[in-house]
Amino acid sequence: MSSGTPNDTHPTIEAYLIAGYRNMSHAQKLERVRALTRAVQELALLDVRRRYPGADERELALRVASRWLDPNLMTRAFGWDVGKEGY
Numbered sequence: 001m002s003s004g005t006p007n008d009t010h011p012t013i014e015a016y017l018i019a020g021y022r023n024m025s026h027a028q029k030l031e032r033v034r035a036l037t038r039a040v041q042e043l044a045l046l047d048v049r050r051r052y053p054g055a056d057e058r059e060l061a062l063r064v065a066s067r068w069l070d071p072n073l074m075t076r077a078f079g080w081d082v083g084k085e086g087y
Contacts, residue, residue, distance in 0.1 A: 048087075063087055 007014065021029065041064065048055070048063045055063070062080045071082040 009017070024032070044064050044067055045060065048060050052059065052063065062074070062078055063086075065078070066074050066080060066082050066085075066087050069077075074080045074082055
């Protein structure tokens with residue numbers, strides 16, 4: 001199952017993983033994606049808290065959102081200028 005991209009997973013394990021994903025229901029796959037997305041968001045929030053220890057909850061949320069949303073949308077929707085305030 002080589003895609004031509006570097007892979008540090010042993011081919012036997014990769015085949016096992018792919019078979020497992022193929023056997024999952026759509027709901028199970030969606031739950032995996034949801035859980036991984038949430039984990040990435042939590043890591044981003046931890047990084048923002050580390051960088052801006054005095055930030056209030058709104059600022060934390062805006063800084064996290066600015067990592068995913070277009071800067072123009074951030075300005076129009078929230079008044080958050082990424083160029084001025086940063087991520």
